[in-house]
Each structure stands twice: as C-alpha cells, then as structure tokens.
Amino acid sequence: MLLSSEALRAEQEYVSMLYGRLDELREHVTGRLARVLATSGGNAQARVEKDAAHAAYAERLARLNAAEHGLCFGRLDMLDGECRHIGRMGLLSETGDAGHAEDAEDAEDTAPLLIDWRAPAARPFYLATAVTSEGVRLRRHIKDRDRTVTEIHDELLDLESAAGARHEGLAGEATLLAALNAGRTGRMTDIVQTIQAEQDRIIRSEHTGVLVVQGGPGTGKTAVALHRAAYLLYTRRRQLARRVVLVVGPNTTFLRYIGNVLPALGETSVLLSTVGGLYPGVTAEREETPETAEVKGRLAMAEVVAAAVRDREWVPGDHLEVEYEGETLRLDRRTCERARDLARGSLSPHNPARPLVVREISRVLAEQYAERVGTDPFDGERLLDDGQVESIRREMLTDEAVLAALDELWPDLTPQRLLTDLFGSSDRIASAAPGFTPEDRALLLREPGGGWSPADVPLLDEAAELLGEDTRAERIRQEYERRERVSYAQGVLDVAMGSRATDLEDDQEAEILTVNDLVDADRLAERHQEADHRTSAERAAADRTWTFGHVIVDEAQELSEMAWRLLMRRCPAKSMTVVGDTAQSGDLAGTLSWGRVLDPYVKGRWRLENLTRNYRVPAEIMAVATEVLAEIGADLEAPVSVRESGVEPWGLRVSPEELADRLIEVVAIEAAGLTDRRLAVITPDSLLEPLGLAIAAGVPEVSVGEDPGAPSPVVVLNVRQAKGLEFDEVLVVEPGLIVAESPRGLNNLYVALTRATRRLGVLHTAELTPPSAMPRVLDARLDRQRNGKWR
C-alpha cells in the first residue's frame, strides 16, 4: 500500500532526526579520533593503548559512515501500540550508538531511536506474516535517497490482507520486487531491507558448529552468508572482530563482486579470499588441467606430501663419504639411521628436528677427524680434548662438503622446495604416491618453475605444517635487529648530547644528562620500532597460521578435499557457514555430497538448512534450466522463482561458419539496448579466447575473462568465471559444447543458464543433442521461441 504525502512528511521528520543523531555521533567520534592521533610519546604500553583506541574509533567511524545510505528502512507498529524503527545500525537517544549487541546491553536504560536490523527486536520485521504476525500490526518499508524519504510501503498484517497476497510468505513484496527487478551494477548489494523469513532463520541461526546452506541458483546463499557474517560480528563482536571472519569465494572476480556488501553493513573485520589466496607470499595463478587439479585435490595427497617429507629424511644404502680437510670421513648406515631416529623420535616437525641430526652427524664426523689427525702415533692416545673436538665440530658446520652431506640426509626444506622437487621427478612421485595409477602420477609431473596453481596451495599448506619452521633463525634475526636499533639509538643520543654539549654552557649539561637518563638507548630503540598499524584482517592475510573466529565458504561445492583440510585447520573451533549447491558442482575436485567432505572433521555435528526460493532467475528462464537439472539428477528439485519477467528465453541456430559474425551482431544489438544494465556472454572454455577477442574487436566496452576491476557493460566469460555472478541478460553460446567439454558439463550448463535476472538467449550451431538427451529438450523448448529470429 503506497501512502499519502502526510505520512511521508511525518516519516521524513523522524528520519531527519535520525540523520541528525548520526551526524552528532560522527562528530563526537571524529573528535575522539583526532585527539588520539594528536597524542604522542609514552611508553610501549601507552603506544599499544593508543593503537587500540585508534583502531576502535576508526572502526566505529567506518560503521557510522556506512549507515549513511538507507539509515532507517523500516518501521513496525506493534499491536500494543509500540512503534519501532529499524535500520542499518542502532541509535540511542543519549550519547553512544548501539553499534553492537554488547553496546546495546550496556545502554539498556536508554531508549532506542533506531533498532539495528540484527537486534532481536527487529526480527519481526523479517518474520511477521499475516498468518503469524509476531505481535506486529503494520510493517512499513521506508526508502530514502540523500536523506529524503521518497517512498513508503505499508503492509497490514491481518488475516484479511493475507488472503490477497500473491506469493504467500513474501515479506515486503513491493520493495522486494523493486530490488529484484533493478538493473545489475556488477557489484552485489546488501538485502537488509528485504531479507525473507527462510533466509532470516539461517542468518540468525544459533548453531555454533558447521552450518551448511544448500540451495539452488539465485536462492540468496551468498547474500545470506554475508549477512550471517554481519550478524555474528554484531552478536559476538568481542570474540570475532579480533579473530576475523574469513569469507572464501571461488575466484577474484567473485570476491570483487561481493566485496562491497560487508563494508556497506559497517563490517570490516573480514578477510575475503580464494583458497588459492590463503598462502601468504604465493600468487596462485598457474593454469593447469582440471584433471591435474582433481588429483591434487584428493585427500590421499596429504599422505603423498607426508611421504615426500619422509623420503627427504634419507639414509644411505651402505655408507656416505665426506671429504674434510684432505680426509675421507665415513658415515655408515647405522650412524645415519640413529640420527634419523633421534630426530623423528622428537616428534617435532621436519625443520625444527633438523638440529638433532646436524648435531649427531657433525659429532660423529668431528670425532672421526679428531681420531685421524689428533692421535699419538706411538701410544694411540687421542691428543685432543673434548673442547677441541667441539671446536672442530663447529668449524665443520661451515664446510661445504659437510653441509652437502647434511643436506642429503636431512635438508632444511621450504614447502616450495619440497613440492618443486617432488613434482619435478617421476621417481620422487612414484616413491611418495605408490597407490596412485601411472596416469595420475603422470598428471602430477611438471618442470620446475612456472609458479603455483590454486590446487597447489592446500599442498603447500600441508607441507608447511609437516615441515614446521626452525624458529631459532628467526629469533636470532629479531635479536640482531633489536641490537641494531639499540646501537642506532645510542648513536642518536651520543650525537644529540655531543652537539648540545658543545653549544651549551656547562651549567646546562646536567639537564642533558637527565634527559639521557630518562630516554636510554633501549627505550629510544623501542620507540623507533615501527608500530603495527595493520588491521586484524590485514594481519590475518599475512599470517599462514592465523586461526579465524568464523569461516564462511561460498560456492562450497567447488572445494576439493585438500582445500577443506586447509580450511578446517584455519578454524579450530569449526565455526563455519558453508553455502553451496551440489547441483552446480562443475569442478572435478568439487563435491556432490556434503557428508563426504564434512564427515571427516565434524561427523554428526553439521547441520543442513535449505533455501527454496529463487530470487534471481525469473520463472520463464528457470523453466529451461529445470529441464537441465532433471538430466543431472531426477531427484533434484529446482528452486521456485518468486517472479516472472514476462520475457521468454530465445534461441538461434546458425551455421558453424557464421557463428562468430552472428554472435558479434547479436551482442552489438543487445548491448545497444542496455542502459545501466549488464550482459554476459558465456562460452565453452575452448571458445572463450577466439570468440572473446572477436566480440571485443567488434563491440565497444567489452571485457573478456575475469573482471579486471571496474565492471564493463558486456563481459565474455566461461562458466567457471561466471560462477556466483549475475547479469541482467545472458547469452549462452554453444550449450552442447559446454556439456561435452567436461564430465560435469551438465552442471556447468545449469550454472550458465541461471545467471540472468531478466533475459536469456542461446546461440548454437549443431543440433543440441550430443552427448545427452538434455540439450534436445532444451532445443525443443527454445524452438518454440525461435521462429528463425532471435528477437
């Protein structure tokens, strides 16, 4: 129900008051922040406190700034006469914003002017229906632009109006449909104004373990996952903000697509990453075949990496000779075995255990050498005492031949070196992966160099766990740096004193000495040490061993078993929200069953929730996609579209020779009709480059492949790149080839067909038949719209 101008005016007054309150708070926090920045000096403790205050005020200011657009978007009139305004953040009438649940509790007595959408009092806004009114008489949706209320929609929640509802259970239908019909910008937006009841239940789920959200395309899984992150940060801010929430997505284009949602909700303690981005210092851009990625993603690779480490803890078949200072020393097998057992028995990872091998082997070598060169030729007595033998031992550790022998027996290994050596040698692969078929082993073999692939990252991480770090070297480096700083600081003080002393009268010298007493070199050095101004999320990104408070995995069906292993390690509390759709699993290493990937870690402790309504894809397009879904699995259920677009999908068959030209023609005409809308052309992998280049040459403002930054109106992508994204219009090229190119080709076609919010077209050459019956169904359906024309 659209309302009168009087109601609009009254609402404007309230909303203006709220913005006024927001401005006051901003001013207050900006002032505090400026004061913190102006303070200087103090001891280490004071500096830490200053950094913490700076971070807290900056974060609060970010939250206040984020609330600027659509600060208040709803109102509930309760049956008992109470009126609640709902918004992006809580606002109290007295000082302080109810920035999070804990703040709100602290300020219990203060009347809320605005209720944060995540607070329990806001919940009926999302859940109330005419059938279950939750004590609500009227729900109002408020829309504003630049602080001016432009629209309000009211829903009376009584049983009579329920009878008239078109889609039973759609809360705020007018506002929801306006959001769903709006043009897509290439950046996902938040849905706080129109969260639906089934989504709200998941967002606020109290389940603390692994929550799996399964739902078809467009059911809002990504939106729900991100809003759940915001909800958890609100309710458990003290624990989670420090530990950071990790959001894992399938590729960087996708991360860019969702990147604005949480900042717009005022949340910054979040790290967005692909699995390939989770190994600091490695950029996983190497391309490899899906078959190789599949082998690398198997859980059995954990044992392969472990075996590869064990293989590097070597003992000779009989003995090893070491040339030292003209003497040929001999390490027999038993000595080497003893050193190895000693190190393995320590149960330390490989690198930290290495000093035990080094000490034992160098001790044996030093004693042998001492016996050779330091024995009395007449009585056979050893001439060197223990101290001298120890000196020889230490000296030996700078000798190249000795170091080479140690490197062979128990090398100091980085994960990169371990895997480069492993994948570069068929012998090493055969030894570490005896259970693999020759074909699988051949898939692992590659030349050294050429960088790392996303599937390598969980293996590097696995190796890092097994190798461990010998932190002694790092500790020595830190101590060295500290001494350098102290010595530099002492120099500064000396220069200061020296120059001042020469300039000053004798009676002033005492004062300078007092200053020097107060600021000694150690303290000055501490002050020179750079403060760590990084946010928690930045520190988490740079630290492989960081453990996250909560992990959200999107498009989770694409993750390999090894990727799950890595993620479980990063979240020891196993507090996770996992969203995906096994019917969309296109990656060969991905999963078709949640139990298979989760049971090894949280058997019986993960909960499954389903989303059933499709907010993205209109019914006309979903009817086509559903035919494909039925081919993937007869028991799979398609989500039900919440709207129709009135636009039927179209199909166009062309000859192979004219494919590129007709495609350019179609894209050019479709693109010309786009105003503030986006078109995606989704091609089979093998056609991405040739067709992408052809389209880019013939049509302006086209980008090919992963989104380079600012979204262009027309993009050409393969299915993998389009995963999780959405566009106003989608043109699928050669669906038969998309199916034929992968064992999961049908799943890929299903993904491609479900990216459009308004219009779908299919352009193809051959009959859409092979290799399965499905495309024939698609062909027949599209034929009805075709009539030889695509428009």
Ligand SMILES: Nc1ncnc2c1ncn2[C@@H]1O[C@H](COP(=O)(O)OP(=O)(O)OP(=O)(O)O)[C@@H](O)[C@H]1O
């Ligand atoms: N309650 C809602 N209100 C407004 N828009 C919504 C709502 N739920 C979902 N949407 C919109 O529907 C679209 C699809 O949502 P989303 O991308 O989260 O779906 P998904 O289930 O992750 O899809 P896919 O599996 O295809 O990646 C998005 O534009 C999202 O903003």
